[in-house]
Amino acid sequence: MHKTALVPHAHLPRAHHDCHVLASTVDVSGAAHWLLAERAPQPGGDVLPFDALVVSVHPGGTVELTELSAVRARWPHLDRLPDGGFVVAASRTRRYEDADQVQVFDTLGRETSSFSVGDAIEHLLVDGAGHVWVGHFDENPAGIRRWSATGRLVWTSDGAPIPGLFDCYALNVSGTAAWACPYTDFPLVELRPDRPVRVWANRVRGARAVAVHGERVAFYGGYGEERDRLAHAELTETSVEPTDVGVLTLHDGPLPGRRRVVGRGSRIYVQAEPFTTWEVFDLSS
Template sequence: MQKTALVPYAHLPRAHHDHHVLTSTVDVFGTAHWLLAERAPLPGGDVQPFDALVVSVHPDGNVELTELSAVRARWPHLDRLPDGGFVVAASRARRHEDANQVQVFDMLGRETSSFSVGDAIEHLLVDEAGHIWVGHFDENPAGIRRWSTTGQLTWTSDGARIPGLFDCYALNVSGTTAWACPYTDFPLVEIRPERPDRPVRVWANRVRGAKAVAVHGERVAFYGGYREERDRLAHGELTETSVEPTAVALLTLPDGPAPGRRWAVGRGSRIYVLVEPYTAWGVFDLSG
């Protein structure tokens, strides 16, 4: 099978390798961010608020440091807001009404608001307008929702007629558009809440189990799958109603081997992949 190698994208500066990586992401503008703590959180019990450091590596290579005060998430999601602030969210909520699940920080690292978006966060991605997109896994039937930075629900998949939406396996947010590929039917879904005539479009899709998706024009690529297909990169083209498969490859690290344990983020035509020990992002660009 043909192999496609990731291209090196961003590296955590070596000066910070002695910190524990809580999570990492690449934002809608292409900047990579690492959320670091002095040590890993202790298992069990409540999390005591702790100070954390965000290391941001911009596409031009410049490095920016932001200290966040009193972070409360044990297993956090992170993304940057267009105004320079950050969103940190706990993937699990002990109570649905937990007002501290999502923390919003300003560009100086001070908390400005907190609210709940519900348990079982699989994906949290911020768009260019500052909307917070959340995709849930199957322990929360909420599906896909969009929030403001003050906790106002601005869009929900309830009533959107997305077939088989029990788990948001893949979510891609670019500009102000979201793309998703949810379990169990794995359709490709385009969400544009500001488009009044047709906010949601759905294409039938035969690729199962993808954990990330990239879209460029009429072309699409799905990354991941079950068992021996976990490194699969499946290409397709959009017709009026379906995704028609065109090619399949294996996505590898820049130096050749399979990625192993990884995190993946979809942004427009790009899929970013971060492998253990989570210090270097690689990228696959469908537009290239």
């Protein structure tokens, strides 16, 4: 089985390595962001809210710092809005926190609004129009939904012809479109707000990230020994046809181990522990 090496993309500046990484992501423009706190959260013992720092590294290496006031999410998701603000969301909700689950911050780090998108967030990704795509895991039957940055539901997978949508294993957001590969049947699904949902039958099981470029697709991850699998495939009219299978490694050779993944168009971004560096696989290259 051949190996494909990731390419270095962005690094958290060393001056911030003593902080705890609460969340990290790569936005739709390719900028990397880290949400930092002075220490790791303590289950049931933290005093909320707390102040946090977002360190952003833009393509080309420019670093930007944004201090966020009164963050309420103990186990957060993070992404950036096109206007320079940020969205921070708690992956789990408790009854008394539900209305404040998602916080929207302006470019000065001040909260401007809050709303709820529902419990059990697996993925939260902002698209190029500033809408928030949320994919849920199996403790919430909501599936996949798209929200405005003010909390208005603008698209839902309810009623869409997506077989076996119990857990949004993989979600890719680029431009205003999204691609998903949900458990249990793992179809490849194209979601565009202005078009009907398209679905391709798929035999690649358990992928945690997907990249799409024209008629080509790559799936990353899987079960057990296929955890680091990189499966290439081509789209036909109705199905995904595998063409090649290999392994995705870090740029210097080892397998990633514990990692975060983000899908953006033709790219899959991977961040391995200790979560200070993002690396990238680009299907288009």
